[in-house]
Amino acid sequence: AQSVSQHNHHVILSEAASLELGCNYSYGGTVNLFWYVQYPGQHLQLLLKYFSGDPLVKGIKGFEAEFIKSKFSFNLRKPSVQWSDTAEYFCAVAQTGANNLFFGTGTRLTVIP
C-alpha cells in the first residue's frame, strides 16, 4: 500500500532562515508527487508538482522540491522563509493514472518575525 511520511510535525524558524521539509513515500511504481500548503483558515493550495523530467521542481512563492528516486524522497525547500509562510504543508503522492492523492500527515511551519 502507498504511504507518505513527513517526519517533521512542527518546525519553527526565524524569518530569513532556510527551510527543508522532508517527505518520503513508499511505492515501487511510477508516481506523481505534490506539495500542498494550507494557510490558516484557507483552502489547500498546490505549491508545486512533479510528473517527469527535471527532478528539481520550482513552485510558487519561491518554493522548490527535489525528487530523488533512489531515496523515495521529495523534500521541499525554500532559501529564506517569511512570516507569511506560516502554514501547514502536505506532501502527496499519486500513482500514475490513479484518481486520488495520498497525503502525508503534514508539517506545521511557524515563522517567527
Added chain:
Amino acid sequence: ETGVTQSPTHLIKTRGQQVTLRCSSQSGHNTVSWYQQALGQGPQFIFQYYREEENGRGNFPPRFSGLQFPNYSSELNVNALELDDSALYLCASTTYSNRLTEAFFGQGTRLTVV
C-alpha cells in the same frame, strides 16, 4: 479563491444521525473528489465522482455515500454517524483529464459528532 464552495462550513451532529455535505465545483470541472481530514492528519480519499458515477473509492465503509448532479455539484452523505467521523471534509474539483494535476480544493466543512 478556488471557485469551489462547500456548505455548510460548520456542523454539529449527534452520534447515530445522518449528515449531508454539499460541494459546488468550479465552472468547467466535471470531476469531484471528497477527502476526510481528521485532526492532526492529512486528507484521506473517500471517493471520486465523474459523470454522476462513483469513480474510485478509498477505505471508507458503505455508510459514506455520495452523489453527483448534472451540473457537477456533489453531495457527501454519512449515515449512522460515529464520534470518529468528526473531521474536516474537503471537496476537490477538477476535469477528469486533469484529475491529479489541477485539483482545486474548497475550504471544507468542519463536522463535529457529539
